[in-house]
Amino acid sequence: MTDNTNNNNADLSQSATSNGHLQDKLVQDSITHNQSISAQAQARQSPAPHTVNAKAVTKNSHANDFTHVQDLPTGTPQGQQTTMPNNNTSHNVNSSTDNDAAQSDTQSTKQTRFNQRDDINNPHTPDTDGNEETHFGYKTVNKAEKQARVADVFTSVAKKYDIMNDLMSFGIHRLWKRYAISLSGVRSGQHVLDIAGGTGDLAKVFSREVGRNGHVVLSDINAAMLEVGRERLINAGCNNVDFVLANAETLAPFDDESFDLITISFGLRNVTDKDAALKAMYRVLKPGGRLLILEFSKPVFEPLSKAYDLYSFTALPIMGKLIANDSESYQYLAESIRMHPDQQTLKQMMQQAGFENCDYHNLTAGIVAVHRGFKA
Template sequence: MSDDTTHFGFEKVKTTDKARRVADVFHSVAAKYDIMNDLMSGGVHRIWKRFTIEMSAARPKQKILDIAGGTGDLSYQFSRIVGPEGLVVLADINDSMLSVGRDRLTDRGVAGNIEYCQADAQYLPFPDNTFDCITIAFGLRNVTDKDLALRSMFRVLKPGGRLLVLEFSKPTNPVMEKMYDQYSFKILPFMGKVITNDADSYRYLAESIRMHPDQETLLSMLEDAGFSDCEYHNMTSGVVALHKGLKP
């Protein structure tokens, strides 16, 4: 694939068009995003995110960046951990998702130690060595240049800080993989049509998962970006993986 083309799901598109196409998807699904997450995963996404919080080793007074933070599931938990002397930045490239996240966290009484930032993961608008921890949950697969984004995350992490990438991955069980394919390409678009009146966006989400690097490839990408002590943990038979890397 040439430098001026990339994948949008299974479709080949101009690199300059991908961000707009992804933005259209999330503008469309933002209002019903949380409902669909619960329905799509049977609520299991909450367990995946809880494990991410545990692996973050977040502590009071820390600064944490939640990239592609969407409706704020992780940011809410981090705000409780870092306390009034800490800071959580909920960042998302999509203003519709950011708006839903801001409203949702405000309704839950979160204030004082959280900021909101519309930002592209490839070009994070923060000084070097700013954050103790960075998370990106179900967002990396939508980034046009993942290597560039990982280097950007590395730059804004403090030495000793950690990156956590929670993302759909490649199932390790052949039976699970077959069931997952049937679910992704038959049931998921149908649910999207019924709940959000948008089957195409959920068809794209299923395709984007298949185009995302597998566990070992993403591990190598973290190492190439400069991270050390890289590892990953499969969950739900590899349907989801949590990758971790430290900044030396």
């Protein structure tokens, strides 16, 4: 595995050199795209009830909502079809009302960034978990609180998420994802679930690989992140993808043995109960199917680990403040990386969840690792 890792790292370094000219274009494309959806995404976060223009809703239902049950192809899991699981399910598509809502929501963003619609089926409550605690970065919080706190972070960073990924990793995150996809073994006609898929980098590739007879579900617990991914993939013409709000710990919308491949990229570390999430993934995976986890991990060289810590806890919050006007969220993201299980520990957790033939591949000297497991 060491030789493979060194070869992988050499390939990644060579590819990263040719990636330099891509940065300006990536940033500009992301800014242009995010501007086009900012008003819509902000208006959706407004808790005030809206009136309904029936004709407009009928005309734009597919453009404004996540996947409807009746729209899913026969034989695929039934998705959670509404963006707002509260009593105010109606929304106004009149531009003047949307603009007012967007302006009002922008003014209140700093006071209350988290919207309850992002808290999808939280399995942790004071009744179920009492005062049991877990970590939120370096902080200690009740289990019942963590999901809402994580949702707050990603609601805040959603619109600048792709720009920040490119800047923070110098574009190398695209090479990490490309390598993970190369290990997926995805084939035409298969069903793929991308958990915590957010802005849809992996789902876009899988959409092409599975073809017209295959199907991809882009899933995320956070509506703001899923909105970005939905807009991107629809604009790219990915018509074999559904967009489903779901909690990784339960994957409640999905039937047993529904998918040939499950992926989760840079999302597992934010899950409150990782063991429960791995068991849920095992449940919805078909026999013979595989799970791929792409996640930050522990560098294998101590000098690199120290330099990486210095970069993470100084540069990341500064870039978060300058680009996304949110240093606290990127401070949490740096801390969450350090609190995530190392390579061997995560492999053992996968085995305990039932996965077989588990292995992992270190990328960039262990800064990131791809874990792989199979369901017998």
